[in-house]
Amino acid sequence: MAASNTPEDQPAAPAARPALRGLKAAALALGGVVVLAFGATGALWWWAGTEGSLDTALRWAGKSQPLTFESATGSLRAGGHIDQLQWQQDGITVHARDVSLAWQAWSLLQGTLKLNRFAVASVQVINERPPTTTPTIPPNALGLPLRIALDEFSVGQFDYAGKTAFTASAIAGNYLYTGLQHQLDLKSMAFASGRYSGRAALTATSPLTLDASLSGALAVAIPNHPASVPLAFQATASGPLTELLVKAELQMTQAPPADAKKPALQPQASATARVMPWAAQPLPQADATFRDLDIAALLPNMPQTLLTGSASVRPLESTPATASAGWGLQLQLTNALPGPWDQQRLPLEQLDTQGEWRNGTAMVRSLKAQLGGGEILTSGEWTQTTLAGKPATTEPAAPAQDWKLSATLRHINPAQLHTQLTPLPLDGRAEATGQGATARFDASVQAVAGAGSRPAPRTHSGQNNFLQQLRLRDAQATGSWSPKQAGGTLALSALRMRTDDAELSGQFEVQPAAKSGQGKLALTAPGLEAQFNGALQQTSGGGELNLHGRDAAQALRWLQKLPGMPASVLNASASGSAELQARWQGGWQDPALQARLEVPSLDWMAATPKTAASAKATPATPVMAPKAAARPTLLKIRELQATLSGRLSQAQLGAQGRVEVDQRRYALQLAADGGRLKPAGTASPSLGESAWQGLVRQLSLSVEDPALGSGAWRLATRGPVALKWTPARAGGDAFESGAGEALLTAPPSTASSAAPSQATLSWQPVRWRAGELVTAGRITGLPIAWIELLGGPQMTGAGLGGSLVFDGQWDAVLGNTLKLRASLARSSGDITVQAEGVQGNSARVAAGVKQASVSLETAGDALSLALVWDSERAGTASGQLRTRLVRAPDGQGVGGWLWPVDAPLNGQLRAQLPRIGVWSLLAPPGWRLRGSLGADIAISGTRA
Numbered sequence: 001m002a003a004s005n006t007p008e009d010q011p012a013a014p015a016a017r018p019a020l021r022g023l024k025a026a027a028l029a030l031g032g033v034v035v036l037a038f039g040a041t042g043a044l045w046w047w048a049g050t051e052g053s054l055d056t057a058l059r060w061a062g063k064s065q066p067l068t069f070e071s072a073t074g075s076l077r078a079g080g081h082i083d084q085l086q087w088q089q090d091g092i093t094v095h096a097r098d099v100s101l102a103w104q105a106w107s108l109l110q111g112t113l114k115l116n117r118f119a120v121a122s123v124q125v126i127n128e129r130p131p132t133t134t135p136t137i138p139p140n141a142l143g144l145p146l147r148i149a150l151d152e153f154s155v156g157q158f159d160y161a162g163k164t165a166f167t168a169s170a171i172a173g174n175y176l177y178t179g180l181q182h183q184l185d186l187k188s189m190a191f192a193s194g195r196y197s198g199r200a201a202l203t204a205t206s207p208l209t210l211d212a213s214l215s216g217a218l219a220v221a222i223p224n225h226p227a228s229v230p231l232a233f234q235a236t237a238s239g240p241l242t243e244l245l246v247k248a249e250l251q252m253t254q255a256p257p258a259d260a261k262k263p264a265l266q267p268q269a270s271a272t273a274r275v276m277p278w279a280a281q282p283l284p285q286a287d288a289t290f291r292d293l294d295i296a297a298l299l300p301n302m303p304q305t306l307l308t309g310s311a312s313v314r315p316l317e318s319t320p321a322t323a324s325a326g327w328g329l330q331l332q333l334t335n336a337l338p339g340p341w342d343q344q345r346l347p348l349e350q351l352d353t354q355g356e357w358r359n360g361t362a363m364v365r366s367l368k369a370q371l372g373g374g375e376i377l378t379s380g381e382w383t384q385t386t387l388a389g390k391p392a393t394t395e396p397a398a399p400a401q402d403w404k405l406s407a408t409l410r411h412i413n414p415a416q417l418h419t420q421l422t423p424l425p426l427d428g429r430a431e432a433t434g435q436g437a438t439a440r441f442d443a444s445v446q447a448v449a450g451a452g453s454r455p456a457p458r459t460h461s462g463q464n465n466f467l468q469q470l471r472l473r474d475a476q477a478t479g480s481w482s483p484k485q486a487g488g489t490l491a492l493s494a495l496r497m498r499t500d501d502a503e504l505s506g507q508f509e510v511q512p513a514a515k516s517g518q519g520k521l522a523l524t525a526p527g528l529e530a531q532f533n534g535a536l537q538q539t540s541g542g543g544e545l546n547l548h549g550r551d552a553a554q555a556l557r558w559l560q561k562l563p564g565m566p567a568s569v570l571n572a573s574a575s576g577s578a579e580l581q582a583r584w585q586g587g588w589q590d591p592a593l594q595a596r597l598e599v600p601s602l603d604w605m606a607a608t609p610k611t612a613a614s615a616k617a618t619p620a621t622p623v624m625a626p627k628a629a630a631r632p633t634l635l636k637i638r639e640l641q642a643t644l645s646g647r648l649s650q651a652q653l654g655a656q657g658r659v660e661v662d663q664r665r666y667a668l669q670l671a672a673d674g675g676r677l678k679p680a681g682t683a684s685p686s687l688g689e690s691a692w693q694g695l696v697r698q699l700s701l702s703v704e705d706p707a708l709g710s711g712a713w714r715l716a717t718r719g720p721v722a723l724k725w726t727p728a729r730a731g732g733d734a735f736e737s738g739a740g741e742a743l744l745t746a747p748p749s750t751a752s753s754a755a756p757s758q759a760t761l762s763w764q765p766v767r768w769r770a771g772e773l774v775t776a777g778r779i780t781g782l783p784i785a786w787i788e789l790l791g792g793p794q795m796t797g798a799g800l801g802g803s804l805v806f807d808g809q810w811d812a813v814l815g816n817t818l819k820l821r822a823s824l825a826r827s828s829g830d831i832t833v834q835a836e837g838v839q840g841n842s843a844r845v846a847a848g849v850k851q852a853s854v855s856l857e858t859a860g861d862a863l864s865l866a867l868v869w870d871s872e873r874a875g876t877a878s879g880q881l882r883t884r885l886v887r888a889p890d891g892q893g894v895g896g897w898l899w900p901v902d903a904p905l906n907g908q909l910r911a912q913l914p915r916i917g918v919w920s921l922l923a924p925p926g927w928r929l930r931g932s933l934g935a936d937i938a939i940s941g942t943r944a
Helices: 012-048 053-064 105-110 552-559 784-791 917-922
Strands: 067-075 079-089 092-104 112-127 147-161 165-177 181-191 194-203 209-221 228-240 244-252 268-275 285-293 307-316 326-335 348-358 361-371 374-385 400-412 426-435 438-447 472-482 489-499 503-511 516-525 528-536 541-549 572-585 592-606 633-647 650-661 664-676 692-704 713-717 721-726 734-737 740-745 758-763 766-769 772-783 805-814 818-828 831-836 842-846 849-859 862-871 876-884 904-913 933-942
Touching (some): 053 067, 053 079, 105 112, 194 228, 348 374, 361 400, 528 552, 552 572, 552 592, 633 664, 772 818, 784 805
Parallel strands (some): 112 147
Antiparallel strands (some): 079 092, 092 112, 181 194, 194 209, 209 228, 228 244, 244 268, 285 307, 307 326, 326 348, 348 361, 361 374, 374 400, 438 472, 472 489, 489 503, 503 516, 516 528, 572 592, 592 633, 650 664, 664 692, 692 721, 713 740, 721 734, 758 772, 772 805, 805 818, 818 849, 831 842, 849 862, 876 904
């Protein structure tokens, strides 16, 4: 039976249409979203492949991460190159230079980060995190969100600076993370005198297990043997990450040539150890033996040695008296190559010691060492401390491990420790006690009576200068060391050191980790007195420093006795006096300063190295005449006064005085203000790492030199000049100068007195950093007198005179690209020259200068020099010279560019010159040109 078409059924169709339209709208919206998503993804993919996308992405990352970079090229999708990259956070700074990266972005869709190549020219890691007493716990897992495949990585130079320093180079290898395991294949690494390779595999999930090996080959130079000895190094580490078994072996691969007079040396070493990095005792068990071992061959900057002996670490049995776990340490060695420390030798001859380690404290049970021609005897013991108010039978949960130590020195010759110390044997004693984490000590040494007749050793100059060496009479020190107080506190309640002619006494307290200290010290030495009394913390402090040099000659002779003085001080001589007074109030971050330096008269002569006066002659080698020794430089300071006042962030500096260097005399007047820039945020860098700014309000410098004639040459600024210095790690220091103007004034008594005596030098802001220089400016009204000054004696004696005036300008941008444009041209005036007549007589005539200019310009790395001279009676000349500059490595050169020795040279010179004596300037020194000159010269070759 057919359904009836009732009125109630009619609205059903219209109701379905809105629902259908809604579904269509939703489908269209969803489709639009999908299309938009695909479009956005496609646009993003296209953008990631464009040049410059890597630079943009790094800039975005730098807004949310402590990441900075310079000059990035390439694309985000394929990789690129970054000149400088730096990351800094929580006291760790990583600086990378010349970073190159190539990767496959499509691999991310498969859950893998695929990197074809990652290369870095140099990486520097600086760890300045403060020490922490919070124990760390071992990781449970080391998984990563993506699988990683790094086909090739290389690091040209790697430097780590922290509590320890590490340097390696030529590092190359590959890395793979499978999701279950980290795999590292080290193909090459250069460290000290060896080259190494190895592999390592570490599981990513618990239990973390390591399997690693390292092998290397090195050639070491054995002392007193002409040929180097090849050595092979092998090391393995395996087991759980919390308890590793480490084995290492070093042995010869080829025996050195036999010597009938000396037994053959056979360097070798072997060691096994159980390492628990997160345990209270990281090295619970170890054994090592070594023979003829030279530490300098394995570790750079270490002394040369020939060590033979053994070392071991063993756990000790616990007893009721020593409930805590302990470990015994034993070391026996002999050194067949002892010597002074400053000759890259180890003064130690023999060592036999036994010690213990309990509750984080090491204690020497017994020690016998032979060094410096004498011996040191040391013994120690634990002293158990019971808690007050409890019977001795009560067992504390963690008994305090107190200790005491005593040492005796017998006939130690300081000259065998350091060649610049007096060969007067010393006796001494030392007592030390430890209670908890605090150690207290009382030590003294004194010269052995009647030992002053011993011969002095040979010094750095090869001569016997026993009377010039520092002769220690006695020294006493009483104090304590508290490692838990402010990160480590050394307090000396009494200090006294006396030599034959000087004395240092006082007391002080220093906290290196907190960068703070306080004390009172007094030094009395020949010709010198110094007093220090004050305290200095980061935000508080106050005190004064007074230094009075009554006699510079006596003070310098005393300083030359001290060990470690540079050759410039050892070979110098001085006379005169000086005085420094300084006071401060507040912490070292921004103290209020008051300082004054007065130098009424001070002469300093820096001697030059002496040339050999004679040489050994043989029939095959005739005696050559010795070269004349260079004349030593004499520096004289007269009536110099310098003052500094204000806070470190905004201080005023004033200075005035006269300085003479040989025959040249300088007069200086300076007024400036400025100081340390406060860093943003809560960071507090050291003074050496802080940025500094200043404002030179007045600078006047005059120079007088008899070789340049009478009168003074002056430079004086017109208006203030802003300066800024920003130090940075890894050679990234930067200097900036604001725009400024200065007047150059020539003396009126020169041959060109008719010319204007003043020139104006103006410059735009200057920016400099390693490998980069930006500067521009101009000079107007430069009289010919300044050309004579810069040209030297030959130019001064050419007989020029007149009113010739030059204008010049320069514009230089030196960096990754080279842009240089500079010129100097006549603006007005004329010169008179010494002309030669037909009969040989001479007379001064006006040159009638029409044009005189020299210009310098670059196009890429090509440099061209152009010269134009046109005059009525002094001839004409024009020339061009072309060469090339090269980019200097590691920021060397001027603005990072060098003119190499093999740079090509080509150009030409055309000249028509009459009988003018001034053209002798074109001849070699000592020559004189006579007659007229016509020339058309082609130039080709190299700079060499």
